[in-house]
Amino acid sequence: MGSLRPPCVLTSPHSPFPTRYSPVQPMANVTLRSVRKTYPGGFEAIKGVDVDVGDGQFCVLVGPSGCGKSTLLRMVAGLETVTGGEIDIGGRVVNGVEPADRDIAMVFQNYALYPHMSVYNNMAYGLRNRGMAEAEIKTRVEEAARVLELSAMLERKPRQLSGGQRQRVAMGRAIVRQPKVFLFDEPLSNLDAKLRIAMRVEIRKLQRRLNTTSIYVTHDQLEAMTLADILVVMNGGQVEQVGNPLDIYEKPATTFVASFIGAPPMNLMSTRPEEIRSQLAGSAAADAGIVGIRPEDFVITDETPAGGLVLPLTVEAIERVGAETFVYGSREQEDQRVAATPGELPPGEVIVRIPGTQAPAIGARIRVAAVRAKLHLFSDDGRTRLKG
């Protein structure tokens, strides 16, 4: 707090905005301290969230629909009231501050462009409301349009633009403001799959270049993995795990995170059935209630790795996606574990991910094995990850 960064021309030479607009940019970390949201009806949407997003970091909130991630973002934006805890932007508690005065900019899922205004006016509107000089507005809007390749469309109305272009205008409206924090509310979910990937990369590049603290909400775990500096996995109004995306992938803290992050999801199995218990006996893994194995950590083999896990399967279905193939198998013994989260596989079903297109025939009986180091062990309720 209070410490100043050097002019951004020194930190990012490719910044699209020359330093004269904001020669000194204050630190803008966003800190949430036991933030709660209880609706008047008594429904608790956010049950105490602590997150710390450092200056210039890209934080992604991910979770299934209804987990409270959008609500949390809207609370940071000031569009929802905070019923408990503190939201701190750049060293200032903003709980009671109007959205316009929080120095944030938001990109909405449906873009929320003003339909009757031209692209130029859509971007200029917020600046005009702040009483900025028209010449300065022009410079900023044209600069943003150049960066976003919208220069040729400044006079068009939003309805004359394609989905991707509208998305860019929404981005432009955010960046001309040069806010402390960008907030993204599922900005790519209205685009088709190809464009989504392209825009995902653009957003990341842009954020790196501007070096603006960002909070991004998505339900798409792939988007979350690829964009995030810090990933926050949410479920039921609570944070399940916070961390570097790869750390979360490799060491999910709960079975929820394990099955939510990664596609196809991690195989989760109860250790109760004899078939599995006998193989884990005698190791630290014996205490675990649930064992998880990522689909790519299984190999189809007749060998038995020491300390690992071997499962006989009957092949039920094959999905070839080109570079890899997913084999869906069912286990011989029924698994009593009830599927705990929406993304999780039905009990008794196992997915194996193998490279290439060679796959066993449907109905074939195969053996799959995973080495000891690739087993994820969880407590009985799935809420705790066990060392092992």
Add this chain to the structure above:
Amino acid sequence: MVEEEGFRRYIAHIILWIGIAIVAFPVYLAFVASTQDNAVIANGQMSLLPGGHFFQTYYQTIFVGTSGSTREPVGNMMLNSLVMALLIALGKIAVSIISAYAIVYFRFPFRMALFWLIFITLMLPVEVRIYPTYKIVADLHMLDSYAGLSLPLIASATATLLFRQFFMTVPDELLEASRIDGAGPFRFFWDTLLPLSRTNMAALFVILFILGWNQYLWPLLITTRDDMQTIQIGIRKMITTTDALTEWPIVMATAVLAMLPPVFVVVAMQKLFVRGLVETEK
């Protein structure tokens, strides 16, 4: 469009022409009558072709008036009607868009109660509450004034409901984006909601203008001076004559003139009007 073959198409066209004829003939007849000599009409020997009194009759109608019952020139009546219809249409739009804005976008005590109160007034047409309304207007000394003609008709539950329905289809994100862009309630209303409501306002204007223009009962009650009467009352008074022949050419000319402003409004605003009824500009 379905392209019908030969004969069937002619049948369809013939039916359509018959329909047009049924609607248009009385209008044509009124126009023809307005160009004939009164004596010819009184004889019951009116030709179906326009006569030669067009300029004379219309000049007299607009600038002089009938020689008998109402000595008011129709030009003045039209001005009264125009002012009343415009005040009613614009007043209704202004009042209802503002009240709809309050009901949709603000949280205040008794919001729903107020909404239902407005809604219930739909069930009370002017005729039902005509005595108390008259009493109020009379007590406020607004008889024989434009205010008296238009104010009681300005409150509109229908228009309020229409705007409410439209505002509810405007995505919340627009309001939120405005808030983040630093626009307060007034700015949002002026910069975003009003421009978006343009087609709705145009459609309403057409309907309400015609409604105001065609008012009969209320102007009849509260205007007593000749120079304040509206064209609809004027026509009625012209027909009833006690001691002289009804001046039919002038009556018909007045009827034709009474038709023109609504037709003009519809034609001028047709594009916006249709768009306002069938689609919402998103």
